[in-house]
Each structure stands twice: as C-alpha cells, then as structure tokens.
Amino acid sequence: MPVKRVVAGDDPVLRFRGAVSLQHGPGWVAPWRVPHQEAELHLPEGGIGRAAMPAGVRVTLRTDSREIGCRYRADPAPRLNGPQERPRLDVVREGRITDTVELRCDGQDAEFLVSGLPERMATIELWLPVYHQFRLRALVVDRSATVAYDDRERPRWVHYGSSVSQGRGARSPARTWPALVAGRAGLDLTSIALGAACCLQPMTARLMRDLPAELLTACVGINIQALGSHSPAAFTSALVGFVATVRERHPTTPFALMSTIIAPDRETVAGPSGLTVRDCRTRTREAVELLRRHGDSNLHYIDGLDVFGPREAGLLLEPEGLDRLHPGPAGHPVLAGRFLAALRRSLCVPVPA
Template sequence: MTAPLTAVPLTAELLRGALDVERTPLGLLPHRLPARARAQNTDGQLAMAEAQPAGVRLAFRTRATTLELDTLPTKRVYVGAPPRPEGLYDLVVDGRLTGQDSVRGGHTLTIDMTDGTFEHTPGTPGTLRFTDLPATPKDVEIWLPHNETTELVALRADAPVEPAPVPDRPVWLHHGSSISHGSDAASPTRTWPALAASRAGVELINLGFGGGALLDPFTARALRDTPADLISVKIGINIVNADAMRMRVFAPAVHGFLDTIREGHPTAPLLVVSPILCPAHEDTPGPSAPDFGGADGRFTFKAMGDPAEVALGKLTLRTIRDELARIVKQRAADDPNLHYVDGLDLYGEADHAELPLPDDIHPDAAAHRRIGERFADLGLNPLSGRVSI
C-alpha cells in the first residue's frame, strides 16, 4: 500500500546555491544576489537573471519513494524567435542523476530584444512528481531550472525529510556571464560550472548572470561577503557585447573588483578567467545585436562595432585577454593565490571548428561539457586538493 504524501515545510535550510531566499505570498523565491545588491540594481535583465536559480538546488535526506514539488516558474518568450524548451528539473540521488521533468504553466515573460521591452503575463503553479525512488535513506537534490525564475510553492513526500548534512568539501564561488549561467546547456546539472564542480568534487555557488557580468560593485561585494574556499571570476564577453566601457575604465574596474573580493577573501585561491573564443567579437567591438535571419528561425548575434575604434580604446575579446593577463601578472607579485586562466584553453579555435557556437555567442550542450571538464582540470583540481576546510 502506498504511503500518503505529507507536506514538508519549505525553509531556506533545504536550499543550496542561493545567496538569499525571499518569502513570498505563495512560498519561497531563491535569489543569487543579496537584497542589498538587488536594491542597488536598476537593470531589468540582471534582475531577471539573478532570480533564475542556476546552481540552486533543494538538498535533503529522506527515505521517501515519492516526491512532489509545486512551483510557479516564469517562462521566457522572445518576440520573433522559436519557442524555448521547457526548463528542466534534475533529480540527483546520492550523487547520480536519476530523473528529469518540467513544470508546465506558470508566468510568461515576453521579451522584445529589438527594443528591450518586457511584458509579464500571470500564470498558475504546476506540479513536479518523482516516483519509484529507493526506500532506503538517501541524499536527494532537486536542481531547479537554471533558466527559469522558480518560486517554490509546496513540497510533499511519503516519508520524513530533513536538510542534507553540510558536505565536507570545498565551496567554489563563481561569477560570469550567460555562458556561466548556463545558456544552451542541456539541464541545470549540465551547465559547465555544474559539470566542473562535479568533476572536481567541490560545492558550487554559481553567480553567472546572463548579460550581467559587468564588474558591478554590488556583485563584487556579494562575492566578498559569501563564504567560499575557491573563487573564480570570468570577465569579458558581456563588457564587449554591451559596449559597456573602454580600456581606460576597464583596467581600473577590474582592479577595483578584485580589491573588493580580496577584502573578504584575502588568501583564498582566486582565478581570473578570460573569455572563451567568440569569432564575432575577437577583433570587432560591441555592441552585439540580435539577427533574426538565422536558419529555422533561430536568432544569432552579430557584432555592430567598428574595429578601427580599438585604437581609441574600444574593447574586443583579444584586447581584454591581453589586459587581464597583464593585470593578473602585476597583482600576482603580491598575491600568490591569484591565478589566470586563458579562456582559449577552455574553448578555442579547434573547439569552434568542431563545436561551433549555435548563435555565435553561446556554447551548446557538448561544448558546455568540454569547458566544464577542462576548467575542472585546469583551474579547480590543481587548487581544490590544496584547500583545507
């Protein structure tokens, strides 16, 4: 006879990977920026991105064989583009991916990329159900969709649930762009940071924000104030495709960003990661603009800047890599725990020939796996073994 499902109180203690949890009229809304940072942000794109729970997961121990989770997701629709796939929830049992599903319904956010407008259409919650789990004690994680804002409404199980023990492994805190956020990854455990964390045996906090890696001081303070054993910051692509700054401003901004992180983490291993290959912006400055003339209705991105303006300080990925390498070399003389990772070692010309960027900016699922494996081997594994916790 099947045991009845009982309600499990949703509390912040059941969540990992979030910096803040907002109590809403319906339940809990995880955030990846703290409230103070959100109050200082005026950009709708970043507000959307930080509320999308990349790397955020429910983590608990239970004997339950059946789990139900009610959520209220926010789906995105881009004007002129094909429908996006439903966001996936990954069920991980004792470290192994054992199930996936989506929640239908929810709110809809319609985005017009040509003029930057948003239209919100309210929706209703949906239910996710996982069955036939082993009846033995087990550690369960439900990774929330990395690309859908997800309000947690209710959790039910047919056995008691308690927060999972704090894992005895280093905490890796990472900041980056939509590529780190997980754009075009297969699922939330298959973004390159999640894959790298799994391979290196570290606990991930992912502060990758689609369109939002712009050296914002409030993001630097969030990194400063978040406990971590290893930290990495991936800098460059958003600054170019937003045409956000020139070299005169970029170099001091990088120094200031790193200075702020070091206020809270004076000796932790800190990796500065330059951009992966993106042919559109290697030698052509931003801004980027959507091009809806792609095959099968897919949109791509094109570079709108003038290469001649590089001489006037406009930024390209090539000039950013050179400057980041110079800054890290300069600072490392006094900061032996500061390291540089060249993005071309993660995804370069040979990788692009084999696994081209589908929209000319973002890697596909296979490239996410390659980048994650390489980052673990180049950046995390050499350091995580030297970290004591």
C-alpha cells in the same frame, strides 16, 4: 492513492544550496542569487529577473522516500537569440541524475512526481531551472518516509560570470559546466553569474567579498566587449578594483580569473568602446600579472581559449549566421573538464573533507 506527507517550502528541513537569499511569499519560497531586498541596487538599469533565476541553486534533503513530488510555480524565460532555454529541473540522488523534468512554465501553480527511487536513505537534490524564475510551494514524499536536513559540508565555491557561466545552452541544470565542475571536484557551488550583466560592477564585487568561499573564480570580458561598459584602460582598472574589493575579506583564498572562451564572430570586431574579445583576453591576463607582481600569489589566470577554443567552435549553441557565444549541450562537459584541469594545474581546488 497513497496518503502523502507534504513538506512546506519554508520547512527548515529543506536546504537551498547556492542561494544568496530567500524571498518568502504567501505559501512559497523563491531563491535569489543576490540579496533580494537590494536587487535594484545590483541591477539599477533593469534585468533584475536574472538575479531571481536560480542557476546553480538546488533544494536538498535526505530521505528514503520512493517518490518525490514538487509543487511549484515557474515563470517563462525571456526571449533569447538562438535556441530558447527549456524549463527543466534535475532530480539528483547521491550525485547521479535520476530524472530530468520538463516544467510547466506559465506563472501558474503546477506539480510533478518522480517515482521509483530506492527505499533507502539518500541525499536528494532538485537542481532548479537556469533561466526561469522559480517559486517552491512544497515537496511531497511518502507518508512513512524519513525526512532529514542535508548537513554535508563541502568546500564552498563562488563563481561570477556572464550567460556562459549562468548555464545557457546546457542540456539541463545539473549539466551546466559549473554544475559538472562542482560535482567532479566535490565543491558546494554558488553561482552569481548573470547573463548580459557581467561588467565588474562594484556591488557584485562586494557580494563576492561577503560570501563564504574556499575557492573564487570569474569569467570576464564578453559582456564588457558587447555592451561597451568600459574603455580599454577602464577595463583593466575595473578588474584590478574588483579583485581588490573581493580580497578585503578573502586575502588568500585561491582566485582564478578566466578570460572569454572562443567567440568566433567577435574575436577581432571592436565593440562600442573599442575593445575586441582578443583585447579583453590580453587585458585580463595583464591585470592578473599586475596584481601578482603586487603580492597576490593566490590569483591565477586561465586563458579562455585553452578551455574552449577554436577547435570547439562546432560545439557552440548558436548556428552559423548568429552571434556564436555559448556552449551547446555537448560543449558544457568539454568546458567543465578543461576548466577543472586548469584549476588543478594552478593548485586552486580545495580538497573535500
């Protein structure tokens, strides 16, 4: 067997795009989407593991290796309603998916090898699993291969949302709708979308405020309706305050707020605080209009039904009889295309260098 070169997970030649912080353990690196030292402050009632799920995170490098191996440890996903999330990782070469790998996901060390790559210098991205915690131990390349840092710089996009934005239901990590938008628009994605935890928390607003960005977006409403975290009036106030906090360090950055996509089983059903999904859409639009009247001309509203509405209900992940909320594999590309078109209509999309 040919001798290989091992690149440790903490080697500075590797770049963890989309990670907010990196946790270092004995022989491994784990990307987080909040500052991991203060994760409990972001999710004090539990669910911290969602912040350690590397949705949108990719390990990148430049190499001419014909083979790429990965030594890792992945943990099982939580039990979810409807079809379960598969532990998949995408190998992307110069923007094209070359392989989708099914990961071993039992909390034990494992390894995979992808072969047949062209022997010329290219940017390689490993898109990490959306719903499974992941620790990188090392990458493995050909002994004679060149390995270099991925120094490309693209406009930075920070997106906040629920499990719909985290990527539930996509075929694989690079095929979630935020990943597709980022690829088509040439954006550097950081996703701070947390399933069942998109309730306009002040700590999340502070995080979004402090991250560098040339584009800010959020999809809000569905978790607030389901969990009853805000009364109708408090939802509007919380959304205004959330945007105001982000604006402390991003006063003019284009910022698009999208309301909830179609939720057939919740549209007119009141949640614990009395809000229906339709109410959440109305209040999201009204909050944006209020902020624009007070001078925020770079804040824009996107109606979730224009992006993924009743005609797309058949593309939802969950079958009839379950709470239908998430786009399935065929739905993510539709949502991506419509969302990007809405951003372009609002003149929000930064132009890559």
